[in-house]
Amino acid sequence: MKKQDLLQELRNIRSVAMASVDAQGNPKNRIIDVMLADENAIYFCTARGKAFYQELMMKPVIAITGMNASWQMIRLQGEVEHLTKQVMWIDKIFMENPQMKQVYPKDSRYILEAFKVAKGVLEWFDLGKEPINRECLRMEDDVQLLQDGYQIQTNCIGCNKCLSSCPQQCIKQGKPYHIVQSHCLHCGLCYELCPVHAIRKITECA
Amino acid sequence: MKKQDLLQELRNIRSVAMASVDAQGNPKNRIIDVMLADENAIYFCTARGKAFYQELMMKPVIAITGMNASWQMIRLQGEVEHLTKQVMWIDKIFMENPQMKQVYPKDSRYILEAFKVAKGVLEWFDLGKEPINRECLRMEDDVQLLQDGYQIQTNCIGCNKCLSSCPQQCIKQGKPYHIVQSHCLHCGLCYELCPVHAIRKITECA
Structure with missing residues (x-):
């Protein structure tokens, strides 16, 4: 999947969950519409009187997730x-989302403020197909990432324990064995079972 | 809405967004199934190898949000x-959610760990009807809350500015004027416009 397709898909899903962090460091989560999308960013708005607005102005980070009708999930954190x-x-948002006039008629729309998300990590995850499928990319340069996954290192002894226990059968023989990253659940079962600790956890973008 | 109806509705929606906070204090968000619900709690699971599991074990707080087919949102933070x-x-989760056997066949299910959410604040928000409707309650005692809303105090001078500008027309005349809390967007427009600062922000549960 390309970055702009994922951003467009978030706009198509439209009502997505957006998580922020409050002053106490606790997560907050609510459904918000993706109001606009272009090839580099998505756009949304919220009212100045809402806790969400205060949280974003205090700590401008967000974690977005949405699911389409085919049970494919898209995540964006940035x-x-x-x-x-x-x-x-x-005005642009109200032009492209005329239903907003029902909720905020006339000039009351200007209690809203618009935000953009153009930097971060985009993830696509399809649990509905067999095998499951995932992809992860950094928005700034469209580079593929292995976020939060696992990797088998050269001290693998080829004992087959990981391969035979993997719930998604995404481990292949070789020297060393390897994980087909796009089909991995990140469940960590291979990591726990490896008798020689040859499997390491990767976090390419913390 | 009663607590147990809201919990059951989260189970009916099933795929909801669950936000946690990572070691850097940033929000994370992903779609997770509500696996069980009873009159006091909802239950879900995640794999020990996933970042979500690590985050919950480090900081056991969560913010959940879901939307049903009628555009009604439910939030649970706790x-x-x-x-x-x-x-x-x-085993109970796999019994009541047999589709899980496809993703985690045989004994691989025991890489999953189960969690419960029984304490926190439940919120119901219906943007699809006119007027919009909302309710908020504390799970522990089922008491209604006015979380993140606004209240007009006795120094109100009855100038009508708030009433005439409210996007949802949820402000009523009186001494002082008052906000019909169940229909309020929490947008803060009245708060900004009040010439005598008679409107205060409430956060009953921070």
Whole structure:
């Protein structure tokens, strides 16, 4: 999947979950509409009086997740940018999302403020097919990542324990054995069972 | 809405978003199935090898949100309890959610660990109807809360500014004027416009 397809898919799903962190360091989560998408970013808005707005202004990071009708999930975690030219952005959002006029009629729309997410990590995860499928990329340069996955190192002794226990059968023989990353659940069962600790956890982007 | 109806509705929606906080204090968010619900709690599971598991064990707080087909949202933010008797819980989850056997066949299911959420704040929000409707309650005692809302105080001068600008027309005349809490968006427009600062922000449960 390409970055712009994933961003467009978030816009198609439209009502996605957006998580922020409050002043106490606790997570908050609510359904918010993706109002616009272009090839590099998604855009949303929230009202200045809401806790969500305060949280984003205090700590401009976000974790977004949505699921489409085919049970494919998209995740985006990254930085939030508070846009300049708010009136222009809010008017653009209302033009492309006319249902917003029902909720915020007339000039009440300007209690809303628009934000953009253009930096971070995009993940696509398809649990509905067999084998499961996943992909992860960094938005800034479209580079593929192995976020939160596992890798088998050269001290693998080829004992077959990981291969025979993997719930998704995504481990292949070789020297060393290897994990087909796109089909891995990241469950960690191979990591726990390896008798020589040849499997390491990777976190390419913390 | 009663607590147990909201918990059951989260189970009916099933695939909901669950947000946690990572070691860096950033939010993470992913789609997880609500596996069981009873009158006091919901239950879910995740694999020991996943970042989500590590995050919950480090900081056992969660923010859940889901939306049903009628565009009604349910939110639950609270404490996560790591269950004892894991084998019993995982077997119960697989009994009531047989599709899980496809993803974690045979004994691979025991890489999963079960969690419960029984303490926190439950919120129900219906944006699809006019007027919009919301309710919020504390799980421990089923008491209604006015979380993150606004209240008009006795220094209100009855100037009508809030009433005439409210996007949801949920402010009523009186001494002082008052906000019909169940129809309030929490947008904060009245709060910004009040010439005598008679409106205060409430956060009953921070």
